[in-house]
Amino acid sequence: MASMDNVCDITIFGGHGDLAFRKLMPALYHLSNDGYLSFSSRIITVARNDITNDEHIELVRSKLIEFIGESVFNQEKFERFKSQLHVVTIDFDDEKSYKGLKELLGAFPSRERVNYLSTAPDFFATICKMLKNWDLVTDVSRVVLEKPIGRDLESSRAINSEVLKYFEEKQIYRIDHYLGKDTVQNIMALRFSNRIFMPLWDANNIDHVQITVAESVGVEGRWGYYDQYGAMRDMIQNHLMQLLCLIAMEPPCSLDADSVRDEKVKVLRSLRPMSAADIERKTVRAQYAKGSIDGQPVPGYREGEGMEHSNTETFAALRVDIDNWRWNGVPFYLRSGKRMHQRNSEIVIQFKSVPHSIFANQGSGISQNKLVISLQPKESIQLKLMNKVPGLSDQMRLQQVDLELNSRINSTRKSDAYERLLLDVIRSNPTLFMRLDEVEAAWKWADVILAGWAENIIPMKSYQAGTDGPSASIQLVVQDGVSWNDE
Ligand code: NAD
Numbered sequence: 001m002a003s004m005d006n007v008c009d010i011t012i013f014g015g016h017g018d019l020a021f022r023k024l025m026p027a028l029y030h031l032s033n034d035g036y037l038s039f040s041s042r043i044i045t046v047a048r049n050d051i052t053n054d055e056h057i058e059l060v061r062s063k064l065i066e067f068i069g070e071s072v073f074n075q076e077k078f079e080r081f082k083s084q085l086h087v088v089t090i091d092f093d094d095e096k097s098y099k100g101l102k103e104l105l106g107a108f109p110s111r112e113r114v115n116y117l118s119t120a121p122d123f124f125a126t127i128c129k130m131l132k133n134w135d136l137v138t139d140v141s142r143v144v145l146e147k148p149i150g151r152d153l154e155s156s157r158a159i160n161s162e163v164l165k166y167f168e169e170k171q172i173y174r175i176d177h178y179l180g181k182d183t184v185q186n187i188m189a190l191r192f193s194n195r196i197f198m199p200l201w202d203a204n205n206i207d208h209v210q211i212t213v214a215e216s217v218g219v220e221g222r223w224g225y226y227d228q229y230g231a232m233r234d235m236i237q238n239h240l241m242q243l244l245c246l247i248a249m250e251p252p253c254s255l256d257a258d259s260v261r262d263e264k265v266k267v268l269r270s271l272r273p274m275s276a277a278d279i280e281r282k283t284v285r286a287q288y289a290k291g292s293i294d295g296q297p298v299p300g301y302r303e304g305e306g307m308e309h310s311n312t313e314t315f316a317a318l319r320v321d322i323d324n325w326r327w328n329g330v331p332f333y334l335r336s337g338k339r340m341h342q343r344n345s346e347i348v349i350q351f352k353s354v355p356h357s358i359f360a361n362q363g364s365g366i367s368q369n370k371l372v373i374s375l376q377p378k379e380s381i382q383l384k385l386m387n388k389v390p391g392l393s394d395q396m397r398l399q400q401v402d403l404e405l406n407s408r409i410n411s412t413r414k415s416d417a418y419e420r421l422l423l424d425v426i427r428s429n430p431t432l433f434m435r436l437d438e439v440e441a442a443w444k445w446a447d448v449i450l451a452g453w454a455e456n457i458i459p460m461k462s463y464q465a466g467t468d469g470p471s472a473s474i475q476l477v478v479q480d481g482v483s484w485n486d487e
Contacts, residue, residue, distance in 0.1 A: 006426045007038040008112035009105055013092070013127050014119035015045030019146065021063040023177075024118060027418040029064055032084060033077045036423050044086045044104055056087035072413075092123045095130055102134045113141040114425050120225075121149060125162035132166040144173045144425055151233050152450065153443035160436055173425050174434040178239040180417030183379040185432070186406070187246045187347075188260075190373075190381065200351065202326045207368060209332045210348040210477075210485055211243050213375075214340035214468070216293050218314075223305050231316040232285070232453075235336040237446040241268065242434070243347060244332055248322055257431040261438060268441035272321040279452035281479075282320075284461060284472040285313035288339040291465030298339060298465040314338045315463060317473040318449070319480070333477055335484075339465040345375035348485045362395040372485070379414070381405040 010028065012020050031037040045056060061082070065073045088100040105113065115131060117124055124145060131137050143163065150156025163172060178184055191197055200206070213235055219226040226234065245264040252259040274282065287310070289300040301307060301314050315337030322332065351369040359366060370384040382402045389397040424432055452458075461470040468474075468486055477484055 006036065006423075007040045008114055008426055009042045009044060009108065010114040010116060010422075010426070011044040011046060011101065011105070012116045012118055013046045013090075013123070014117070015087075016047045016049075016059075017118055019118045020045070021060075022067050023416065023418045024116065024422070025060055026064060026068045027416055027422050029068070029078075029081055030415065030419055031423055031426075032081050033074070037084075037426060039080065039084065041084060041426075042086055042104070043084050044088060044101065046090045046101070047087050048089070048091065050089050051087055053085070053087055057082045057085055060085055092119070092126050092130070095133060098130050098134050098136075102136060105136055110138070110140070112426075112428075113138065114144065114422075115141065116144040116146075116422075116425075118146055121145075121159050124159055125165075128163050128166040137166055141167070142171050142173055142425055142428065143167045144175055146175055147238055148229060148233065149174060149439060150443070151229060153440060153447050156439055156443050160439070164436075169436055170430070172436075173421075173430055174436075174439060175421055176238050176242050176432075176434055177417045177421065178375075179242055179432040180419070180421040181375055181379070182414065182420070183373060183375050183381065184243065184246065185420075186381065187243075187373060188255075190405070192251050203328050203330045205351055206330055207350045207352045208330055208480075208482055209244075209247055210346075210350070211240050211247075211332065211334045212348075212484070213240060213336040213345045214343060215336075215338050216340055216343045216466075218288075218298070218301070218339050218465075219304060223307060227307060227310055227312045230285075230312040231314055231336050231338070232446060232450060236316055236318065236334055237442050238434075240334045240336060241442045241446075244320065244334065245438075247347060247349065248327055248332070250326070255431065257429065257433075258435075260431050261435045265435070265438050265441055266324075267322065268438060268445065270322050270324045270327075271445045272323045273445065274448050274452065276452060276457055279449055279457045282318055282476070283449055283453075283458060284315075284317040284335075284470060284476050285453055285458065286315040286337070286461035286463050286470040286472070287312070288314050288337070288465045289462045291339070291467065293339065293341065293466040300465065301339075311460060313453070313460065315340075315469045315473070317469065317476050319476060331480060331482075333482070333484075335469065335473055337463075337469050341466050341468055343377055346485070347373040347375070349373075350482075350485075359396060359398055362397065364389075364395075364398040366398065367400045370485070 012024055014020060028043050061078060086104060088104060090097045090101060117127055128143060150159050245267045248267045249263040252263045287301045291298055302310055317335035320332040320334055349371040353368050354366060357366050366386055372382045374380045382404055384400050384402055386398050387401040389399050421432060461472050463470040
């Protein structure tokens with residue numbers, strides 16, 4: 001049991017939405033049961049429609065069972081948890097409707113407050129303004145912003161500058177749930193607590209890096225949202241860029257939030273901007289056509305609701321270059337897509353070949369060492385090494401073996417990324433959240449590519465649902481003598 005010193009009031013705007021029920025409430029249920037959130041803390045759901053507290057509690061109960069599973073749900077623990085649950089009805093645009101929230105929060109005026117905006121970004125400014133008008137923003141208030149924060153640098157700046165009218169930068173927690181995953185945090189542990197990697201982590205020893213986030217699901221009914229964003233804005237600009245930063249950053253001087261974020265932002269500022277010729281050679285965009293996944297037929301993207309003329313990419317692949325001493329000449333290949341043949345997120349660090357092979361005439365080649373960090377569906381870290389095939393033989397035969405670096409990862413109940421991130425907000429630790437300059441640097445770099453795509457510098461390719469993307473994605477790496485880690 002953790003210490004129960006974290007007393008705060010957590011208000012979830014959009015509290016009856018998909019994210020709130022699927023991720024936030026289960027995370028808070030576990031935090032509370034595991035002793036990371038004091039029982040005196042309140043979880044205040046902002047609902048759009050009138051609902052009594054009892055009805056709300058019953059709704060939370062049924063959604064918890066749905067999303068954490070009947071075997072994990074514990075009625076006894078829920079009996080205690082439910083005393084933390086409150087609901088208020090608010091229409092975000094209607095100032096008067098915030099009165100109930102004022103009364104609830106006003107009962108503990110000096111208590112720490114977390115305002116989680118689990119809403120479309122169009123509401124961020126309005127909600128923050130209303131909180132300010134009702135005098136509900138204090139020095140110990142925080143605001144959590146869900147993605148997407150804009151669809152380019154300009155719109156992101158507009159949203160952030162509105163929120164900054166009401167909250168200071170240090171009170172703003174911009175969430176990227178990938179950073180809450182244990183294995184992602186493990187990248188820092190692996191890099192900065194093991195000396196053996198330190199001298200190898202550079203252009204002298206690393207051939208290239210691959211970052212893949214593949215989903216087998218499609219848009220899941222969120223056509224209106226997805227079609228405005230696409231793979232580049234929805235995944236590459238934020239999640240994949242954050243992963244790239246963790247692999248490429250210099251060692252920070254401490255784990256303190258700004259030290260870590262200072263190093264990440266330096267990477268983002270070192271990304272080589274793409275010229276029109278680079279966009280043509282180093283980027284691929286594609287949309288899925290009909291196909292099949294797990295033996296089930298899947299319609300194409302343009303067969304979705306109102307999508308007949310859509311020009312939004314559901315897949316993107318890029319070669320990214322980082323212009324600094326450490327990474328000069330080391331390509332980072334990024335790709336992300338929907339309706340791919342399987343759900344798979346991984347980072348592959350491919351080391352260079354040995355300078356000279358003494359095994360060349362022994363009948364087996366030497367595969368380059370790889371460090372494979374798998375994020376989903378399974379979380380694991382494997383180091384692929386060469387080893388002698390055991391036993392007697394005329395020749396010294398070699399095989400590649402996997403060194404599992406943390407087989408214990410899957411042995412305990414895995415806390416969800418949102419548990420980690422919510423706990424950090426409760427404890428006022430912004431290390432795993434994006435600072436304004438990080439968001440802007442990532443948009444600045446991505447905007448150039450998006451503008452090139454908007455001018456049709458490269459055509460939109462097509463790929464069959466249930467595959468690893470278009471052939472152009474294979475070509476992107478093959479032209480550099482590389483292949484994707486799709487074995
Ligand atoms: P959602 O549409 O399911 O939920 C939004 C909630 O806000 C709904 O309950 C709706 O009733 C409420 N709402 C809308 N307008 C309102 C108003 N004027 N007054 C009061 N309430 C109002 O959306 P979601 O999927 O939960 O996503 C929320 C945010 O999180 C979005 O920005 C989304 O992009 C982001 N996000 C969602 C997911 C996910 O898995 N669902 C993942 C990452 C990011």
